[in-house]
Amino acid sequence: MKSWRISVVGLAAATAISAISFSGTAAVAASCPIKIGGLAPLSAPGAVGGGEAMRDAMLFAERDINAGGGVLGCDVKVIIADTEGLPEKASAIMEKLITQDGVVAVGGAYHSSVGVAAKDVSNARGIPTVFAETWNDTITGDKQKYIFRIAPLSSWASATLWQAALLVPNVKKVAILTENTDYGIPAAEETTKGLKSGGVEAVTFGIDIGTQDYSGIVERIKAENPDYIIVLATGEAGYNFAQQAADAGIGPQDLPFQAGQVALESKAWWENVPDGNMAFVQRIGTPVNLWNEKALKLNKDYKAKTGKGAIESYALEAYDSITILAQAIIEAKSTDGDKIVTALENISFEGTLGRIYFPYGTQKDPSVDGKGDEWWHQWPDPALTMIQYQKEGQDSTESPIVWPDAYKTGPAIYVKK
C-alpha cells in the first residue's frame, strides 16, 4: 500500500516536473510567428529621429526575412519597443519584451546607456541580444554569454576621432563637447587620451542631452581659443550646438569642426544647420561605392519610404542586428537561447555592413590574441571613416571621404581660423 502511494506521488511529481520543464523550454519549440524584439528611442529625451530610422530599418528587416521564407517555417514578427533613451526604461522594456511579448532574441538599441542597462536583463533571462548602435565598451566588456554587438567599440571609434584631429594643420588645442552619457563620457576620455599622446591639449565640456541653448558654453569654448572642435552629442543637441557655434563665429566655416553623427542625416542637417558646410562627420560602415547588393536595395527602399537622401549608418546596423539573429535561429534550427548563441559565435553573415562574424566568445577568449575583454562577441570589422561636407546642400553619401587613406575619395579642406 505504502509503495503504491509512493508510486502515485512519484508519478505526480514527475508529471509536475515535466510540465515545469516543458513550460521552461517553451521557447525552444518554434511557435509562429517567431518574435524578435527591436529596441529604438521613439520618445524624448531619446534621439527620436535616430530611433525612427532604426525602427523603419528593423521593419524592413522583418519584411525581407519573411519574403525570403521566414525562419523555421514561421514568419518573423519584430516587436518594436521604445527605450526613450533612458536606462531605467530600457531595463523595464527588455523585461516586458521577454516576459510578456515572448521574444526569443533582441536587436537594435541606439543609446549606450540603454545597452548598458538592458544587457543585464536579457543576459539573466538567456535571451540573445545583438546591439546595433551602442558603443560603450562595457556592453561587451562584461563578457556576458548572450550579449553581442555589431557597432564599433567606443574606444576604437574614438581613435578615429583623435587620429583625424591630429591631421589638422597646426592643431594645439581641441575643444570636445560631449553629452554626459555612457556614450559621450568614455568617448571624450578616450579621445582626450589619444590627443594627449599626440601632444595636443583637449578641454571637454559636458552637456545634458536635452540642452537647447548653448550660448554660455559657446562663449566658454570661444574663450579657450581651440583649433578644432569635436562634438560627441546625439539627437538635436548636435544640430543646436553646431548652428549656435556658427552664429558665434566658431562654426564649421570658422575653424575645423567635427559634427556629431546626426550630421549624416543630410536633409535635417542643412535645414537645422544652414551654416554647416565644411563640417567633418564620422561615418560607420563602408563607403557607398563599396556597398553590397543588400545595402543598395535597402537604401533604395528606405529612401522611397522616408524621403531621406540616404539611409543612415545606424539604420543599416539596426537592419543587420535583426537579420543576423534570424540567420542564427535558422542555423541553430531552434529558438533556444543557448543554441542561438552557439550559432552566432560560428556565424559568417553577409549583412548590409559587410561580412559579420564574432571571432571571440566562449570558444575563444579575446585574451588569447592579446585583446581586451571588450572584444568579446564584438564584430571586429565595422568600417570607420571621416567625411566632410564640402558643398552646401550636399548629401552625406556623396561627400568625400577624407580619412582614412584606405577609403579616401578626396582631400580634406581645413578652414583657417
Add this chain to the structure above:
Amino acid sequence: MEFSHIFWTVLAWMIFWAVVGSFVTRRVYLHRDLDTSSAAFVGSMLGAATGPFGLAPLWMNTPEITRRLMVLPALGAVMVIAAAFAFADPSNNCVSNGSFVASQIVNGLILGIIYGFMALGLTLIFSILGVVSFAHGEFYMIGGMVTYFVTTVWFPGINPIVGILAACLVTFVLGALFERMFLTPMYEGKIERPVEYGILVTFGLAFTLQYFIQATVGANPVKAKRFVDFPRIRLPSVEDPWLIKTSRGNMELFDTVSISNPRFMAAVACVLVLLSLLYFLHRTWTGKALRAVSLDREAAAIAGINPDRMNMLAFALGGMIAALAGAMLVQAFSWLPQVGAIPAMRSFVIVVLGGLGSLPGAFLGGIIVGLVESAGTGCVPDAQKAASYIPAYGMMVLTLTLLLRPTGLFGRRFSGGAHGKL
C-alpha cells in the same frame, strides 16, 4: 579652482550666519510682535552678507522690513560669494576676462527675458483659473511648428509675421476651445477635486498634442529660416567698428559681446509683447476685468464681469504667449514634438520663484534664472560639469527662495480658493 579652501571657508561662514540669522531674526521679530513674513529672508541674507556685524544691529533695532532691506543684503550676499570666488580662482574667465563676463551677462539677460516671457503665460492662467497648465510646453511647441510650416513649408518666402500671427491665432483658438470643453466643469461644481482635475486634464492635453504632432509631422528636428538678416552695420567706422559690428546672423558689441540674430529678435519681441500685455491688463476694460477676477471672482461677478469668459480668455491668452515664444525661437533652436518639455519645466520653476500668479514676479524670476544659469555655465571651474548642471542652477535658487520666502519673490499668501494677483 586654485585656492578652493578660501571659497569653501567663506561659503561655510555665510551658510552658518544665514541659518543663525534666519532663525534668530524671526524669533526676535515675533517676540516684539512685529511682522515676521520676511524676517527669515532678511535675517539670512544679512547674516550671509555681513555675519554678526550686520545681524546684531538688526536684532537690537528691529527696523520695519522694507523692500530695500530685503534687496540690499541679498545683493551683498551675492557680492561676498563673487569676491570669495575671485580670490579662490583668480585665473577663471569669470574673474580675469572682462569681455567674457560681459558676454555671459548679456546671454543671461536675453535668456532670462525669453524664460520670463514664457512663464508669463503660465502665471496668467494660474492667477485667473487657479490651474497649473501642464500643457504649457506643448503650446510653445505648437507655436513653433505652425510658424515653421507657414514660413518654410507651405508658403516659403512669406513674411514671417504672418507665420507668427498664424501661430498666435491657432493656439488662441485651441486654448479657448479646450477651456470651454474641459475646464468649465471645474467652475460648475461638477468636479469633486478641481485642482487635481485641472492638472490631469492639462496633462492629457499635453500628451495628446505632443503625440499628435509626432504622428503627423514626424520626429525629425525642423527649423525655420532666419526671419530677418541684420543689416550690415560698422560703427563708428568701417575700419574700426569697436562699437557695433553686424553680420547677417550675428551682432557684436564693443568687440566683446556677441548676440545671435534669432535670440536678439526673440528677446526684443518678448519685451514688446510684455509691454503690450501690461498695457492691455492695466489700461483696457478687458484687462482690468481679468485682474479683477484674479483678485476676487465673486466681487468681479457682482460688478458685472463674467468670470467664465475671463477664464476662457486667460487660458487662451496664456497658451498664446507660450506659442509666441515658440514662434520666435523656432528660428533659433531645432524643433521637435518634445521641444516644450524643458522650457515648461523651467517655467514652473520661474513661476514659483517669482510668486504664483505674479506677472512681475514671473518676469523677474525669468531674468534671475537666466543670469544664474549663465553664471553657472560660465564660471563653474570644471568645464565638463558646468553645462551639465544647467537645470540644477535654477532649482538651487528656487529651493533657497522657498526656504526663506515660501510665497516666492512677489507672491502673497493665498487663502483657500483665492488666486494670485496680476
